Amino acid sequence: MRFEAPAGYLVVSGGELVRQGMEGGRSFAEYRQDEPGKYVAAAVGRFADLGLRQEGRLAVRAFGLPRTREQTQSLLLSTEKVMAFLTDLFGPCPYSFMNLAVLEGRTPGGHSPPGMILIQQRPPLLIGRTALRDDPASFYDVPGFFLAHELAHQWWGQGVAPQNYRERWLAEAWAQYAAALWVRKLDRFAIWAWRHTDAGPVNLGHRLGHLRGDPQIYRAIVYDKGAYVVHMLRAIVGEETFDRAIPAFLAEHRFSKAGTDDLREALEAASGKALQPYFTSWIYGTALPVLRYTSKTEAAGSAYRTVVDVRPRNLPGPVPLQIAVTTEGGREEQTVTLAAEGGHFTVTTPRPPRKLEINGDRALLARVERGR
Ligand SMILES: [Zn+2]
Structure with a gap:
């Protein structure tokens, strides 16, 4: 040229x-x-x-x-x-x-x-x-975020193109997620996702921005909630599986179009897990999980046993969940599998618990409520 x-x-x-x-x-x-x-x-x-x-x-x-x-x-x-980092990832x-x-x-x-x-x-x-106005897509104050987002589009958007406007998240959510991994920040996505999730599903794509004439809704849902969904899917299929499946997916669809179903099938084939319920809720639906928990601690010999009962709402299937108990002597972290119908989990600590944290690592885009 x-x-x-x-x-x-x-x-x-x-x-x-x-x-x-x-x-x-x-x-x-x-x-x-x-x-x-x-x-x-x-x-x-x-x-x-x-x-x-x-x-x-x-x-x-x-x-x-x-x-x-x-x-x-x-x-x-x-x-x-950043390119070296993205090459490792994708x-x-x-x-x-x-x-x-x-x-x-x-x-x-x-x-x-x-x-x-x-x-x-x-x-x-x-x-x-x-x-600058606070914006869901551009964290102007985080150095490197923007550059990483744009560079990731060479893989997501150019290397593989979303099938149509509804599949826009296959470019933007992935670029956003890559940028979040690069700067090691994901927490702000949760704020934007919760603020706008009721406006419509990720899969509404560009049309989200026209709903109330507010382009921030499009970015909050397609970029930020979408990126969080990617993060959750990664935890559900397992990081190792995910990190193997995604470069293979990108290679398979290189210089062609791909859709949400192609991605789901690739992750299902790699993990052997049925993922449709997660996509139905998080990509085609608007509800996000709410976890309500109660806890009880009792002495068990010279140790303390804390039993945590978690009752989720809007949870499409089993997910890894971190439960952490802090005592004077340190912090005990466990990652358990939380089923859609809930469950109870026991954490044993040598000293009395001072603080209990559910989803403290923010692996889940979930609202956590303490019940009585
Ligand atoms: Zn972008």
Whole structure:
């Protein structure tokens, strides 16, 4: 693909930059991308080629504007690290040449076309001057979150494309989950998910944003609740199984479309578990689990036995649940399997319990209530 621009400007697109220069007073750039893409994107600006970093079979070239030079160089290093992390998680990047272009804008933003990543950053003068509205999709205050989200779209969105607008979560929830794993934060998703879950199911996709004319609803449900559902599915099938099944799923559907059923079937085949009830509740439904528990502690010889009784509502099937008891001497954590109809669990501690926590690791997107 060859692009031309007025002198002083450079066009950044996806793929390997094979040639660039001046011809007849105009600048030109030629890119070669061997992998298929859904579309071609190009950014035109006073870009300078700031260098290439290659790690294994993946090469990343950075392009910065005169004012984003420094940020671009540091983003290039971060990009390399995030890409290595995502490769571990999802398998090889669908595109072997990536171009990173860094722009300036009032609102931070990004776009992730095939083989390319555009990051829009706030000019340093604006940072701290004007507050950005709290948003379900962009945790502006968490460094690296946005970059990881956009880069993950090379796998989810480009490498594999959602079948239709209802399957949007196959791109956004997964990009969001990958970003959360990268920054090790998931807790804020729960707040957004609970705030808007009644508005409609994840599977309503883009239409969620039009329900009340509030685009935050779409992002809260498709991005954040969706990411949490991915997290729960990972725990249900087991991390090891999940981490094997997902790269295989992505490889199988590479450069084609996939839907929720394809994903469910892949996870079912890998785990031998029936997952339809979870998808029915969490992707096609709106209800989220509520766990009501009671507990009783009694002395058992020289130790203390705490029996916890958990009664769930809206739980589609068995899930791993963490129960933690803190005593003066330490913390006793157990991960049990909670059945849809509930159960009771015993935690024995050498000292009297001071604090009991149900779902303390937030593995479940659940509301926990203490009963009497
Ligand atoms: Zn996204």
